[in-house]
Amino acid sequence: MRPGDAAGLHAEHPHPHYNPDPHAHPGLHVIALVEAAKGALAVLAASGLELLGPAPLQHFVQLLIARFQLDPDHGAMAWLANAIGPGSVHLAAAAVFFYGALHLLEAWGLWRAKSWASWLGCVTAAVYLPFDVYALVVHPGWIALAVVAINLVVVWVLGRDLLRRRL
Missing domain, CATH: 1.10.287 (Helix Hairpins)
Known part of the structure; x- marks a missing residue:
């Protein structure tokens, strides 16, 4: 029994039959690896958005509009082309970065059970x-x-x- 533990149980692992050793949980490790990969890809995507900026994204949307012969002044793709700007790219990058950081944090926690x-x-x-x-x-x-x-x-x-x- 460690000092300060209630009823002799550690606060992180209150059940006496739970093995607190992270190596005893291979399922958590597999999920942690997947979450880490998702998080890393999201952080890379956020970095890519910041590095590219709005111009290449607007160009890509215009190419899609031309390729599929969509109305360049009306519809979802026209709205998207007009919505892409420095502020919206920064906001999207921040949201994707937060999503990635959350998955990386979850992966770290799962790896350590x-x-x-x-x-x-x-x-x-x-x-x-x-x-x-x-x-x-x-x-x-x-x-x-x-x-x-x-x-x-x-x-x-x-x-x-x-x-x-x-x-």
Whole structure:
């Protein structure tokens, strides 16, 4: 029993049968690697947005409008071309950077078997599930089915981790 621990249990791992060693949780490590990859890609994308700026993005949208013979003055693509500016690119880059940083933080926590990271991952994966199921119903196929299956596995692994902790 360590000093300050309630009933002899460490606050991070209150259940006596939970192994606090991060190496005892390979499922968390797999999810952590995926989250780290998503986070790194998002941070790279945010950096790319900042480095490119609005001009190449506007040019790309104009190419799409010309290629698909869309109305350059009306419609979603015309709105997008007009909406791209320095402020909107900075805002998009900041949002993508925050998304990436959150995934990197979650990956760090999962790698170290932190309960807050299991909560974060479980809740965020569960939030995506209704949208994934909707996509599967509207656009059935093996990709949509794989996305639903992967998210269900992630929720199950993280939920099982939380139940073992009794949190």
